[in-house]
Amino acid sequence: AHHVSSITFTCSAVLTNILPCSVASASLLSASRPCYIQTYTHASHLLISSLLHSKSPENSCTRVYFSEQFTMTSRCSYSRCSTNNNDQAANTANLLGCSRCKSARYCSTACQKKDWVFHKFKCVSPEVIRHEVDGFSIEAIQSAINSASPGDIVVIKEGAYGNDGQSTLFVNKPIYLWGGEENRDNVVLDCNLVIDESDGDHDGSKAVVVADLFLDGTVTISDTSYKSVTLCNIELKCPNNAPRDALKISGCKGKCLILGCDIYGGGDGVHIASEQVYLKRTCIQYAQNRGIFSRRIFTIEDCEVSGCGGYGIKGSAGWTEKGRHNDIQPGPWSSDGPWSSGW
Numbered sequence: 001a002h003h004v005s006s007i008t009f010t011c012s013a014v015l016t017n018i019l020p021c022s023v024a025s026a027s028l029l030s031a032s033r034p035c036y037i038q039t040y041t042h043a044s045h046l047l048i049s050s051l052l053h054s055k056s057p058e059n060s061c062t063r064v065y066f067s068e069q070f071t072m073t074s075r076c077s078y079s080r081c082s083t084n085n086n087d088q089a090a091n092t093a094n095l096l097g098c099s100r101c102k103s104a105r106y107c108s109t110a111c112q113k114k115d116w117v118f119h120k121f122k123c124v125s126p127e128v129i130r131h132e133v134d135g136f137s138i139e140a141i142q143s144a145i146n147s148a149s150p151g152d153i154v155v156i157k158e159g160a161y162g163n164d165g166q167s168t169l170f171v172n173k174p175i176y177l178w179g180g181e182e183n184r185d186n187v188v189l190d191c192n193l194v195i196d197e198s199d200g201d202h203d204g205s206k207a208v209v210v211a212d213l214f215l216d217g218t219v220t221i222s223d224t225s226y227k228s229v230t231l232c233n234i235e236l237k238c239p240n241n242a243p244r245d246a247l248k249i250s251g252c253k254g255k256c257l258i259l260g261c262d263i264y265g266g267g268d269g270v271h272i273a274s275e276q277v278y279l280k281r282t283c284i285q286y287a288q289n290r291g292i293f294s295r296r297i298f299t300i301e302d303c304e305v306s307g308c309g310g311y312g313i314k315g316s317a318g319w320t321e322k323g324r325h326n327d328i329q330p331g332p333w334s335s336d337g338p339w340s341s342g343w
Contacts, residue, residue, distance in 0.1 A: 095107055101123045122232075124153060129149070130154075130155055132144070138169055138190075139167075141189075153176040154177050164190070169189065169194070174226050192219070195222075195224065209232065212233050219236060220247075220248045222252070233261065243267060245271040247266070247269065250272075251273070254276065265288075268290050269285070273295050277296070279298065288310075292315065303326055311329055312328040313328060318336050321335055
C-alpha cells in the first residue's frame with residue numbers, strides 16, 4: 001500500500017517500477033521545503049493524487065514529475081557529503097531528486113548547490129538515448145561510440161578495458177562518454193584517448209563530455225569545432241616511458257574545460273596550444289619537465305601543480321589565476337609572461 005495525502009492505493013506492480021516525485025530543478029531546488037518522496041506503481045495514480053500532493057502544506061511541493069527510468073539510491077550524490085558515511089544516508093525518504101536527470105539525489109539543498117559544478121555536465125534528460133558498452137575491451141567502447149549519434153550518451157560499466165596500453169580510443173563526434181557513477185576508479189581504460197572531429201564536420205553547437213574514468217595512457221584533444229570539450233573527474237596516469245605529454249590540447253575552436261581531474265606524468269603534464277582553456281580544481285603532478293606548457297593564455301582556478309622535473313608552468317603568453325587555492329610549483333615564469341617572476 002502506498003499512502004499519498006489522504007488517499008491509499010494498493011498496487012500489485014513490482015517495486016522496481018515505482019515512480020518518484022521530485023521538486024528539484026536542474027540546478028537548484030524550487031520548493032521552499034523538502035518534499036518527502038511519494039512513490040507510485042502507475043502513472044495514473046500519480047496523476048490522480050498530484051493535485052492533493054502539490055498543494056499539501058506539509059510537503060510544499062510546487063511541481064510533480066515522474067519517470068520510469070528513475071534509479072533510487074540511499075546515498076547523497078554529492079561525493080563529499082558527510083551523511084554518506086553514517087546511518088542518515090540510509091533514509092531514502094529524505095533525499096531530494098534532480099528533476100531533470102531523475103538520477104542525482106541529495107540530502108539537502110546545500111549539497112545540491114555544491115555538487116552542481118560537477119553535476120551539470122551529467123544532468124541530461126532520461127529521454128536522451130543511451131548506449132551501454134557490451135563487453136570489456138577498447139573495441140567494445142569504440143563500437144558503442146560509432147553507433148551513437150551526436151548528443152547521445154555512451155555508458156561504460158564498471159570494469160577494466162584494454163591491457164596493452166597501445167590501443168587508441170577515438171571520440172570523434174559530440175557525445176557524452178560516462179564511466180563509474182560512484183567511483184571513477186571502478187572504470188579503468190588502458191589506452192590513449194583522442195578527441196577530434198574525424199567523424200565529420202559538425203555545426204559547433206554541441207559539446208563533448210568525458211567523465212568519471214581512470215585512464216592509463218594519454219589524452220589528445222585536437223582540431224575540433226565543438227562548442228566545448230569537458231573532461232570531468234578523470235584520473236589520467238601517463239606511463240613513465242611515454243615520450244608524449246599526458247594531456248595535449250591544440251586547434252580547438254570552442255572552450256575546453258578540465259574540471260576535477262588528476263593528471264600524473266608525461267613529458268609535460270598539460271600542453272596547451274588553443275585559446276579558451278580553463279583548468280579548475282585539477283591536480284597536475286610528476287611531469288618529467290613542466291606541469292603546464294602553454295603558448296596561449298589560459299585560466300587556472302584552485303589547482304595544484306607540483307612535483308615536476310622542471311617547474312610548474314611555462315606560459316609564453318601568460319595566464320589568468322582565479323580562486324584562492326592555486327598551489328603552483330615555482331619557476332622562472334609568472335602569469336604576466338616569461339621571466340617576469342624575478343627568478
